[in-house]
Amino acid sequence: MDKGKIFEVELSRWNPLGANPSTEIALPATPYELADALEKARITEDTVYSEEVLSCKLDYLPQFIDPDTMPWAPTPSVSGQRISPGYIPHGYERIEAPKGSLYHYTKTDRLEAILKNGRIRRFGDQECWFCISLADTLRLMEMTVMKEGYPYVDTQGFWRKYPAFVPEDYMILQLEPRYQNGDWVCWNQELSPGCSAELLAQAKEFSELKKGFRGDLKFYQNPQVLAVAPLLEQQTPGMDMTMQL
Incomplete structure (x- = not known):
């Protein structure tokens, strides 16, 4: 992992019809790096996606990683429709x-x-x-x-x-x-x-x-x-x- 990075995650787009495009990114990242990762995973504002921690520094507990609080987290939705309040996100x-x-x-x-x-x-x-x-x-x-x-x-x-x-x-x-x-x-x-x-x-x-x-x-x-x-x-x-x- 590069110096200055804390953990690595995999972003994966949810696709009920087939393959799920995904990409990996080390965080913290610059806005340009985040935008590039979202583009690679084909994640937009109308996308349901998941994230998984791949690795992290041993002295850092990634207890605060929550897709709902990240600045690059899209609003959960399906086919452009907002998911109901009963929807439970990944994790x-x-x-x-x-x-x-x-x-x-x-x-x-x-x-x-x-x-x-x-x-x-x-x-x-x-x-x-x-x-x-x-x-x-x-x-x-x-x-x-x-x-x-x-x-x-x-x-x-x-x-x-x-x-x-x-x-x-x-x-x-x-x-x-x-x-x-x-x-x-x-x-x-x-x-x-x-x-x-x-x-x-x-x-x-x-x-x-x-x-x-x-x-x-x-x-x-x-x-x-x-x-x-x-x-x-x-x-x-x-x-x-x-x-x-």
């Missing part, structure tokens, strides 16, 4: 709605608006994401926002690096969701068989931590609000954080 799996409480971490400065609205909003994503336990939530944070300096792709499709993690800047909400229609999904990380066993295990763990709801999730009033800083101070290796509630 997603529809799951049953989680039972019981849900946990969602957020920045402290967003807490007031969330409590006032009574819902977790998707913002630029297709889903809003939750964990089913406090321990899972802290582990998810450990693999994402606590990774100071690690790269990720934001909901606008831009490459970013995690800033310094300040525990006081984060809160965790324990929510009781209200009934509403909508799909629940998980995002299954797709890695090359050539990746290390450690990386495959990390990807599997990351996939299983998050549960996504396709829509803005409404919740009942007065959720429990937990400050992250004291939770981290109390945490010890192997401790089940759910017991501290």
Whole structure:
């Protein structure tokens, strides 16, 4: 892999009538390289396509690769028609709605608006994401926002690096969701068989931590609000954080 590249993916156009044109590209890439790859795979705005991670640096977990958040990702459609909201893109799996409480971490400065609205909003994503336990939530944070300096792709499709993690800047909400229609999904990380066993295990763990709801999730009033800083101070290796509630 060329110097400065993080991972390689294969883009493949979905063609129900026969061969699926595809191409490989190393990322990050310039706009010209991206345009060339899309042209080779014959991917346009009216194309359904898939992407698969072929290789990656061993110290980088491609947990943020989501075709719905990449700047070059076409809108899923068939024959020029937008696919219905029930469509599950490549890499997603529809799951049953989680039972019981849900946990969602957020920045402290967003807490007031969330409590006032009574819902977790998707913002630029297709889903809003939750964990089913406090321990899972802290582990998810450990693999994402606590990774100071690690790269990720934001909901606008831009490459970013995690800033310094300040525990006081984060809160965790324990929510009781209200009934509403909508799909629940998980995002299954797709890695090359050539990746290390450690990386495959990390990807599997990351996939299983998050549960996504396709829509803005409404919740009942007065959720429990937990400050992250004291939770981290109390945490010890192997401790089940759910017991501290």
